[in-house]
Amino acid sequence: MKFQLGVLLLIASAFNVSAQSDRWQQRAKYEMEIDFDAANHQYKGTQKLVYTNNSPDTLHKVFYHLYLNAFQPGSQMDVRSRSISDPDPRVKDRISKLSPTEIGYEKVLSLKQNGKALKYQVVGTILEVTLNEKILPKTQHTFEMQFEAQVPVQIRRTGRNNSEGIDYSMAQWYPKMCEYDYEGWHSNPYIGREFYGIWGDFDVKITIDASYVVAGTGYLQNPDKIGHGYSTKTVTHKPGERLTWHFVAPEVHDFMWAADPDYKHDVVKVDDNLDLHFFYQTDTLAHVWKEMEPLAVRSFKIMNERFGRYPYKQYSIIQGGDGGMEYPMATLITGRLNLNSLVSVAVHESIHSWFQMILGTNEAKYPWMDEGFTTYAQNIVMAELFNTKGDAQRTTTNSYRGLVKSGLEEPLTTHADHYNTNRAYSIASYSKGSVFLNQLAYIVGKDKFERGMKRYFNEWKFKHPNPTDLKRIMEKESGLELDWYWEDFVGTTKTIDFSIREVSPNGSKTNVVLERIGQMPMPLDVVVTYKDGSQENFYIPLEIMRGEKEEKMYAQTTLMADWGWTYPKYTFSIDRNLAEIVRIVIDPSQRMADMDIDNNFYPTIISEVPSFKAARAQ
Numbered sequence: 001m002k003f004q005l006g007v008l009l010l011i012a013s014a015f016n017v018s019a020q021s022d023r024w025q026q027r028a029k030y031e032m033e034i035d036f037d038a039a040n041h042q043y044k045g046t047q048k049l050v051y052t053n054n055s056p057d058t059l060h061k062v063f064y065h066l067y068l069n070a071f072q073p074g075s076q077m078d079v080r081s082r083s084i085s086d087p088d089p090r091v092k093d094r095i096s097k098l099s100p101t102e103i104g105y106e107k108v109l110s111l112k113q114n115g116k117a118l119k120y121q122v123v124g125t126i127l128e129v130t131l132n133e134k135i136l137p138k139t140q141h142t143f144e145m146q147f148e149a150q151v152p153v154q155i156r157r158t159g160r161n162n163s164e165g166i167d168y169s170m171a172q173w174y175p176k177m178c179e180y181d182y183e184g185w186h187s188n189p190y191i192g193r194e195f196y197g198i199w200g201d202f203d204v205k206i207t208i209d210a211s212y213v214v215a216g217t218g219y220l221q222n223p224d225k226i227g228h229g230y231s232t233k234t235v236t237h238k239p240g241e242r243l244t245w246h247f248v249a250p251e252v253h254d255f256m257w258a259a260d261p262d263y264k265h266d267v268v269k270v271d272d273n274l275d276l277h278f279f280y281q282t283d284t285l286a287h288v289w290k291e292m293e294p295l296a297v298r299s300f301k302i303m304n305e306r307f308g309r310y311p312y313k314q315y316s317i318i319q320g321g322d323g324g325m326e327y328p329m330a331t332l333i334t335g336r337l338n339l340n341s342l343v344s345v346a347v348h349e350s351i352h353s354w355f356q357m358i359l360g361t362n363e364a365k366y367p368w369m370d371e372g373f374t375t376y377a378q379n380i381v382m383a384e385l386f387n388t389k390g391d392a393q394r395t396t397t398n399s400y401r402g403l404v405k406s407g408l409e410e411p412l413t414t415h416a417d418h419y420n421t422n423r424a425y426s427i428a429s430y431s432k433g434s435v436f437l438n439q440l441a442y443i444v445g446k447d448k449f450e451r452g453m454k455r456y457f458n459e460w461k462f463k464h465p466n467p468t469d470l471k472r473i474m475e476k477e478s479g480l481e482l483d484w485y486w487e488d489f490v491g492t493t494k495t496i497d498f499s500i501r502e503v504s505p506n507g508s509k510t511n512v513v514l515e516r517i518g519q520m521p522m523p524l525d526v527v528v529t530y531k532d533g534s535q536e537n538f539y540i541p542l543e544i545m546r547g548e549k550e551e552k553m554y555a556q557t558t559l560m561a562d563w564g565w566t567y568p569k570y571t572f573s574i575d576r577n578l579a580e581i582v583r584i585v586i587d588p589s590q591r592m593a594d595m596d597i598d599n600n601f602y603p604t605i606i607s608e609v610p611s612f613k614a615a616r617a618q
């Protein structure tokens, strides 16, 4: 499909949404031509990069990522993978065993700034470039590079001949300018995970043997020359012929592609403005991909409705890589899975379009804001697609509890590559990040939360929001102060545990004593069920919120006095005789990640509270 002007206009309008969320963005315009030699798994490339410095700063250096250099014995990725206590089984010591024809590399052959040759130095996976001409604020400079590269044996995300027989998963494959933002340069070496990039426009021409079907980021510009399911025209290619695939991708921060001679290519419409493309091998499990297609369409519809409109006209779900990995306008996923797993990974990776490709937080610094938020939305979408009952977030909350109990937890502020264990990284990022949102909905109320998430997307798309940007949106939506929540739940490993300490008769009334056992304060919903079946929520705001949530979750809500966070106990009185009280429960919605739910109810007979019984059984 040809790239259309409408997309540019749609995206351009995103920059004018709110004066409050102005933040300058560097700009990159890439033009690349790639000559791919499949016989040797190597390619030669030329890259013209027009770089616009929109910062108020003068730049004296620039940095490029050379990700493929990680796949060499002795690289930082190799050594980290062999020395961490719980190595990723996909990597382990595999890099240390790669031969010269199996490693990955990106070799820069020449680099010019505005036509003049530059000095540069390769330091592992980073190219350090000293400029001839400093880059003044609001100026544009052109970098021209020639490079050659070798596709490594598939180890992680990228590579050749993956376990499912996909020839090329081409992620992290070109010299990519590092991002410079209001916090400075982010020239992180490639250790294991998480990416951050400059939004820009990509124009990529890939010349490869005509037997290959190429899929990836961007709109194909010459479908009638290519065929292969991109055009209704039948195009025949002679043996030995080479084809040049021309892709254009506007307003993206990366470009991925994949190639295989056996790809089947289906196109399914979500609506008039969005096509989903599917690329998969025609093997015995191809029918599962067919079954996935309508579910993927529904997933996009749910996400558009609940979190904001996906702004591109195309998204591709491509078999490749190892597991699943998100890229702009496309994902690489392994394909030989049962329907539930295949849909789950496709849904997860495509939701990254919202929480990474469009919002683009610095995911090395804040992996919980992309993996966690994606997991939160994935739980909602999967429950809807498969019509599952019960608490969609429960497994995720229990996974966070498991990490806390393991003693391995590190704060969410930890850099993605710097967690001491892979387990602490993955559960903090995916599960605690998801719990963060679920619990935020509890704190500010469901409606305000949902409006806040849409506002966050609309105001911050294409602007690299940070945690405080989300906090300010939620504060404005809810009218509450939320510093304490970000400080404790993101910045520390403090945990939540409240208990019903005592329930006692006091004449015609009943006294309730609550206790904060965990170090982290929280507002509480304390829901009382009476003999007549009616329910009353005694809502206790936290004093430092300077306000209270508005939520119509329970038939009757009684606003109580604030709880000052240093007080370990809180006493209140119910205007009913103890004999009329059947049950008292702290947060029956279980959106609050209380570490010990056994002490959250009165009387202490857990079988009477089915949702708690189910939670404890896990």
Ligand SMILES: [Zn+2]
Residues within 6 Å of the ligand: 326, 348, 349, 352, 370, 371, 374
């Ligand atoms: Zn993810």
